[in-house]
Amino acid sequence: MKTVKPSMPHHSSQDSRQGEFPARHSALGSFFDLDFPRRNRVKGLTGIAKPFQLDPWILKDHKDTEQRIRENMSVLQAIFDGIPDPLLLLDGDFTVNMPLNTAAADYYGVPNPQEVIGKRCYAALRGRSEPCEGCPYLSVIINGHGGTFERKGLMDPDRFEEVTIFPTGIGVLIRIKDITRAKLMERQLIQSQKLASLGLLVSGIVHEIKNLNNCVTFNIPILREYLKELIPIIDDYAERNGDFELFGMSYPEFRGDLFSLLGNLEHASDRISATVSDLGEFVRRGDKGRQRWVELKEVIERGVTVCRCHVQRMVKSFEVDIDGDLCPIFTDPQALEQVLVNLLINAGQAAENEDSWVRLRARRGDTCGDGVVIEVSDNGCGMDEEVRGKVFEPLFSTKEPGRGTGLGLFVAHTLIEELGGRIEVDSEPGKGSTFRIILNNANHRRIKNQQFSAIKLPVRRQVLPQ
């Protein structure tokens, strides 16, 4: 068979290229009457090689092109891998066209992203014999235009995902984006909006009940006065008519019953009043300006009661140590309680060894500016410097997905700042953490400013000092 000389312009001199001539490929050479270069991997060309009688130079040139394609592919794969969301490239019949990107391999737990190429996605990634239920892939292919939908996490049902299916010239690109955090924020927002409107509704009802209950509270003593005027007249009558009966009762029995009925009404009215006051107090939670003089011990004990069971389930020992000489402080007891509960639960969640403990300690401040110091410590996993620096940032969380919103410590920090105090943290990885709330002794300043130190504001009546 005749060998055609290389015809490419840069192959003008065969002699000058002699030394570079590829070694003969024995296996292919025996099949074709051609000098096939080795290691050129041109298996795709074997079918067309025969009729065209390819020259080894053309094949070598092809090898260069192939090299370039390979390089381009690796650039593309690098870009693909660099995208933090899981990406898949499929063709029309669910076949994976390209290695999974790193995020997708992690997502599906595929150790070798190359091995799924050419396989159906549902088989290679999910071990199924047919497409997953409710998969919108086919409808997107048929419609020809892409789409986005939300779903519960495929691999972790506690998470939320947004899946975008996007047809391209080389196949259909699928992106899976984790939107758990955004969803949780949205939920939290809806929840707080709901609570806010519930709060308005409840405070309206509380107002109405208190108003009406006032008629009962106010009128019972008057009714009692009326009866006191009336009773001597009836007493007189009963004395003159020994067998005087009312409602089947003897007169003395009836007389006793009358006043006990009034007493019951009065008691019930007091109970209504106490209940709606508590309810009003509850819905005002979180409002600004709820500061008042409180016994710190009581606030801490209430916070501890709320989460004691929860914390004790997580750690071996839970100790609370409140110094006896704490003076009353001017603060928002509910906000403080919320912060304490938050810190205690966090401390519990940090536990990682068998002898885990959480301690709460409240004591007087070291300097006169620091009124009270409350410390919540644990011997749990602790934090490195980077985490410690971010711990009060909104949306920062090291907890596993779905457990933390990244808002707890941010809210704690905000609340304490609003109360004019500060919150600090000491921590060492593996040794544990201490969160320290320092409530300033700003109370004296406050009183000076407001000049209301002499006002006593009892719950029931509030009176201007004379």
Place this chain on the structure above:
Amino acid sequence: MNILVVDDDALQLETLRRGLKNKGYQVLEALSGKEAVKCFARSNMAKIDLVLSDYLMPGMNGIELVKKIRQNYGSLPVILMTAYGEKELVIEALRNRCDSFIEKPFTLDQLMQEIERVT
């Protein structure tokens, strides 16, 4: 002694009127702040010795009524009643020279104590 009672709730008004009348007071009634202001205009000022007003009323609330009274009638004693025990409200009322603040529900005895205290 003449007391002007202001409340948008007729039941409250009746309750208060009965209680106060029993204790020997003369009672004038108004169902709103505006009606109370008219009451002042109609009556000779000497006839009203004390105002007992609800805080939350449509149109003019109790604190606005206090402001109006202070502008026109000086130091006439005013007691505000409210079903909201908000501290901010108390402070605002006191700033506006309201004499006393009583939280619902209260008894006639408690009201009497306040009346005696401010007059």
